Amino acid sequence: MKHSELTGRSHIVNAAGPFGGPLAKREPLVSGHRTWAQVNDDIAIHTETMPTKLWWAAFIPSLILMIGFFVSLGIIVGTGMGTVGISHPIGWGVFIINFVFWIGIGHAGTLISAILFLFRQNWRTAINRSAEAMTIFAVMTAGIFPLMHTGRPWFAYWLFPIPNGRGPLWVNFTSPLLWDVFAVSTYATISVFFWYVGLVPDLASLRDRAKHPLRRKIYGILSAGWTGGNRSWRHYEAAYLMLAGLATPLVLSVHTIVSFDFAVSVIPGWHTTIFPPYFVAGAIFSGFAMVLTLTIIMRHTFNLQNYITINHLEAMAKVVLLTSGVVGIAYITEFFIAYYSAVEPEQFHFANRLFGPYWWAALIMYGCNMLAPQLLWFKKLRRSIPVLFVLSLFVNLGMWFERYVIVVTSLHRDFLPSSWGMYDFKVMDWALTICSFGMFMTLFLLFARALPTICMFEVKHVMDPEASARNSRKEVARG
Amino acid sequence: MADNKDLKDKNVDAENTEESTDTTSESVETETATSETEETASQTEASVQADSTDEAQVDADASAQDEEQSGDTSQEGILSAEKASREGFSSGQATVEDFVAPDDKIESDMKADESSNAQPPEGEIDGMAAFFDRPDELMQAAAFARLAKYTKYDAFSPFPIHGMDHAMGLGPSWIPWVTFGAGTGGFILANLLQFGTMTFDWPMIVGGKSFAPWPAFIPIMFELTVLLAGVTTVIVMLIAAGCFRKPRIIDPDITNDRFVLWISAEDETFDFEQVKAFMESLDPVEVRTITKGA
Numbered sequence: 021m022k023h024s025e026l027t028g029r030s031h032i033v034n035a036a037g038p039f040g041g042p043l044a045k046r047e048p049l050v051s052g053h054r055t056w057a058q059v060n061d062d063i064a065i066h067t068e069t070m071p072t073k074l075w076w077a078a079f080i081p082s083l084i085l086m087i088g089f090f091v092s093l094g095i096i097v098g099t100g101m102g103t104v105g106i107s108h109p110i111g112w113g114v115f116i117i118n119f120v121f122w123i124g125i126g127h128a129g130t131l132i133s134a135i136l137f138l139f140r141q142n143w144r145t146a147i148n149r150s151a152e153a154m155t156i157f158a159v160m161t162a163g164i165f166p167l168m169h170t171g172r173p174w175f176a177y178w179l180f181p182i183p184n185g186r187g188p189l190w191v192n193f194t195s196p197l198l199w200d201v202f203a204v205s206t207y208a209t210i211s212v213f214f215w216y217v218g219l220v221p222d223l224a225s226l227r228d229r230a231k232h233p234l235r236r237k238i239y240g241i242l243s244a245g246w247t248g249g250n251r252s253w254r255h256y257e258a259a260y261l262m263l264a265g266l267a268t269p270l271v272l273s274v275h276t277i278v279s280f281d282f283a284v285s286v287i288p289g290w291h292t293t294i295f296p297p298y299f300v301a302g303a304i305f306s307g308f309a310m311v312l313t314l315t316i317i318m319r320h321t322f323n324l325q326n327y328i329t330i331n332h333l334e335a336m337a338k339v340v341l342l343t344s345g346v347v348g349i350a351y352i353t354e355f356f357i358a359y360y361s362a363v364e365p366e367q368f369h370f371a372n373r374l375f376g377p378y379w380w381a382a383l384i385m386y387g388c389n390m391l392a393p394q395l396l397w398f399k400k401l402r403r404s405i406p407v408l409f410v411l412s413l414f415v416n417l418g419m420w421f422e423r424y425v426i427v428v429t430s431l432h433r434d435f436l437p438s439s440w441g442m443y444d445f446k447v448m449d450w451a452l453t454i455c456s457f458g459m460f461m462t463l464f465l466l467f468a469r470a471l472p473t474i475c476m477f478e479v480k481h482v483m484d485p486e487a488s489a490r491n492s493r494k495e496v497a498r499g
Numbered sequence: 500m501a502d503n504k505d506l507k508d509k510n511v512d513a514e515n516t517e518e519s520t521d522t523t524s525e526s527v528e529t530e531t532a533t534s535e536t537e538e539t540a541s542q543t544e545a546s547v548q549a550d551s552t553d554e555a556q557v558d559a560d561a562s563a564q565d566e567e568q569s570g571d572t573s574q575e576g577i578l579s580a581e582k583a584s585r586e587g588f589s590s591g592q593a594t595v596e597d598f599v600a601p602d603d604k605i606e607s608d609m610k611a612d613e614s615s616n617a618q619p620p621e622g623e624i625d626g627m628a629a630f631f632d633r634p635d636e637l638m639q640a641a642a643f644a645r646l647a648k649y650t651k652y653d654a655f656s657p658f659p660i661h662g663m664d665h666a667m668g669l670g671p672s673w674i675p676w677v678t679f680g681a682g683t684g685g686f687i688l689a690n691l692l693q694f695g696t697m698t699f700d701w702p703m704i705v706g707g708k709s710f711a712p713w714p715a716f717i718p719i720m721f722e723l724t725v726l727l728a729g730v731t732t733v734i735v736m737l738i739a740a741g742c743f744r745k746p747r748i749i750d751p752d753i754t755n756d757r758f759v760l761w762i763s764a765e766d767e768t769f770d771f772e773q774v775k776a777f778m779e780s781l782d783p784v785e786v787r788t789i790t791k792g793a
Contacts, residue, residue, distance in 0.1 A: 252740035258672035259736035
């Protein structure tokens with residue numbers, strides 16, 4: 021470990037507390053004895069120099085996958101929906117699985133930027149920028165899928181209540197599918213605004229550092245003329261708090277509404293009241309796993325080990341463990357309620373989930389989401405980066421399969437055995453699923469190249485002024 | 500904090516030593532606590548005290564001023580501030596009192612400063628900036644600028660400083676009202692949209708629900724409330740923060756690690772000599788005159 025001085029435990033100083041008792045002091049959030057000026061240097065340097073080989077090694081495959089994604093979308097639009105495997109009775113296949121998966125990924129970003137902000141969790145400062153970027157790119161990727169799912173994406177504007185020449189015939193506001201349109205578009209918009217507000221002071225930093233006039237011009241426009249006076253900060257902080265307050269219920273509402281798409285129907289396995297909290301916890305779970313994956317890669321690629329320390333990774337691992345527990349309880353509750361409800365199709369569904377033809381998907385889901393994260397009870401494993409990385413991939417996989425199980429096993433055998441069927445992934449299903457990661461990763465890598473990946477001003481805020489101020493090292497007698 | 504305190508305590512008059520040290524040790528603890536928790540108004544007060552360690556009296560008077568006592572009291576407070584003999588005040592022979600009444604000339608020696616540019620530089624002055632290295636120093640300086648009755652001043656920092664609003668005498672931001680108003684607007688819009696289309700314009704029974712199925716309208720009411728509130732808040736905030744125009748960049752390192760007290764030449768009481776002396780009395784790293792177009 022590079023910074024072995026971090027232990028993850030508070031430093032106890034005896035007889036230093038307020039009443040002569042012990043004083044517990046947390047470890048600093050930024051290791052390596054950085055100063056404020058070094059924060060800017062360390063983080064902004066990646067936007068100012070040519071990208072590293074590691075970056076290219078990640079970017080080129082991502083770009084190829086992204087191109088593949090758009091080609092697959094083109095094929096589906098050009099040739100038709102028959103190119104993917106969805107058919108009767110499984111009408112919600114690859115599109116809805118990936119939509120729910122990607123929307124869920126986004127939730128961790130808002131959790132980190134809004135909910136952890138309200139809870140005053142200062143460790144969020146190191147990861148909130150990249151997590152919010154992740155949110156936006158995940159929502160962008162997710163948004164494509166329901167549009168394709170409509171079958172005629174060129175009529176996507178029909179989803180909005182726009183006056184039209186058919187009456188006007190309005191959209192159906194009582195449908196959860198329409199709620200989804202509003203929820204996801206609101207979520208995307210607010211995420212972008214939230215992200216931008218957090219970026220403004222850092223964009224001003226980049227502007228003031230810029231040597232090239234064009235660069236200064238571009239970041240000058242992006243930073244909207246921010247100067248950092250307290251008469252500006254006053255409103256800034258109030259607005260940030262308001263946005264956090266708005267985004268907190270919003271993030272809970274989005275996956276709640278996504279779960280309504282399922283829960284409002286009468287399909288066994290979907291028609292349950294547990295779905296909203298279960299979906300929200302699952303979203304945060306999968307999102308945090310994705311944040312772990314990305315930050316572990318990012319801190320190595322961009323040398324950010326001093327900012328995203330092992331303590332940060334451990335804190336994220338704890339959230340993963342907690343949400344894994346919530347999701348696990350939801351899984352168990354589903355089974356219990358199915359048994360206790362005495363509703364035969366419901367009981368059949370859960371037996372079919374474990375022992376039917378899709379037993380392997382359920383096994384991956386329960387194994388990766390419920391059992392594997394239990395390793396995180398051990399502090400040693402929580403602080404081992406290889407373990408965290410592999411585990412985060414497992415959780416990503418498990419959460420993708422959770423959506424697969426929910427969508428496919430529920431639909432393939434419902435009430436009437438005569439209408440049962442199977443769903444097999446065709447080439448286009450695989451292409452869409454795998455290549456969507458290309459779009460997500462390409463956008464994320466471009467972000468990491470062009471914008472500061474860590475919120476510099478918030479990191480400075482949680483650093484000790486004694487050690488990080490200008491001239492603090494020299495201890496010069498001023499005046 | 501401890502080193503800084505020791506340094507400054509050396510300059511505290513004997514009669515003030517006991518009092519100010521007591522205040523310091525008490526308020527330092529408070530500040531440590533506030534770094535973790537949300538700052539209430541009283542804690543902010545405490546941290547202001549902690550920052551101006553050597554002048555318990557000034558702070559007492561500053562808080563007295565908060566309670567909107569008479570102007571005379573604050574005048575006396577400033578006089579006693581002088582007695583507290585800050586490091587900078589004693590060397591520069593300039594007192595805050597000099598700047599309260601802008602018509603008064605600084606009578607005695609600016610000799611110490613004559614070596615530096617005592618004359619206004621060429622070009623139209625935009626304002627003056629005093630540079631600091633640390634947020635607590637800036638907060639202290641801003642509190643003095645407020646006491647000296649400057650109005651067109653600002654405290655520039657790379658990150659928001661808790662307690663600065665109080666030090667500058669700024670109330671809470673009005674942004675939350677904008678959020679509330681816009682949110683209400685979004686809520687009303689969602690109601691008009693949903694009831695207008697589904698209840699009045701083309702009533703239809705869908706899924707056995709009534710013509711006005713208000714529970715089914717709640718999700719979109721919520722979403723539009725959040726959407727309008729969030730978007731409006733951001734835009735209004737950026738406008739209120741003075742964005743969307745050419746910025747006056749006093750120093751490129753303000754967004755890095757420098758803390759600047761800025762007094763604009765637009766201030767009614769702006770006088771080059773006085774502002775300069777005032778700023779130098781604050782013990783900054785550097786005082787700089789900014790000319791227009793610089």
